[in-house]
Amino acid sequence: QVQLVESGGGLVQAGGSLRLSCAASGRTFTGNTMGWFRQAQGKEREFVATINWNGITLYGDSVEGRFTISRDNAKNTMYLQMNSLKPEDTAVYYCAAAKDNSLYTRAPLYSYWGQGTQVTVSS
Numbered sequence: 001q002v003q004l005v006e007s008g009g010g011l012v013q014a015g016g017s018l019r020l021s022c023a024a025s026g027r028t029f030t031g032n033t034m035g036w037f038r039q040a041q042g043k044e045r046e047f048v049a050t051i052n053w054n055g056i057t058l059y060g061d062s063v064e065g066r067f068t069i070s071r072d073n074a075k076n077t078m079y080l081q082m083n084s085l086k087p088e089d090t091a092v093y094y095c096a097a098a099k100d101n102s103l104y105t106r107a108p109l110y111s112y113w114g115q116g117t118q119v120t121v122s123s
Contacts, residue, residue, distance in 0.1 A: 002026035002112050004095050009117030012085055016121070020080040022095030022114060029053075033098040034071060034078045037107055038091035038119075047105040048093070049080065058103045062088075085121045092116040 008020040022034070035050035049059045049069035057069050068081040078095060096110035104110060 004097060004112055004114035006093060006095050006114045006117040009093060009119045011120045011122065014085060014087055014121055014123050016085050017081070017083045018085065018119060020082065020093055020095075020117060020119075022078040022080075024076045024078075024097065028076050029097050030073070031101050033101055033103060035096050035098070035104065035110060036069060036078075036080045036093060037096060037110075038089075038093045039116075040088075040091040043091075045094070045107050046091075047107070050103050050105065051078065052101045052103055054101070056103065058105065060105070082119070085119075087121045087123045090119060090121050092118050 003025045005023050031053045033052040036048040037045050038048050039045040047060045051057045051069045051071055066084045071078040094116045095114045097112040099111045
């Protein structure tokens with residue numbers, strides 16, 4: 001059974017940092033793109049960042065320059081370093097994995113999803 005498990009969320013003050021992790025089990029994602037999405041209360045799921053097997057990355061406009069996505073293929077784990085956090089970054093953050101190595105920004109193109117981790121940024 002494939003599982004993606006996020007960790008690292010929490011409460012942080014504006015301007016602070018958090019590092020999210022996404023650990024995959026049940027299969028390796030060799031050759032697969034992985035990504036981060038977030039969903040604030042009452043809003044649609046929003047693309048945050050994506051990284052393919054080769055380490056090529058793509059970011060959403062609202063996080064560009066503040067967030068960094070990375071992955072450790074040997075550990076089957078993906079990360080999201082979030083700096084200069086703002087109250088509008090408050091959301092449940094989800095990790096996802098695609099079935100190929102393309103850089104997708106749309107949620108329906110990802111096949112596997114974690115349960116999410118809450119990030120709350122206070123002003």
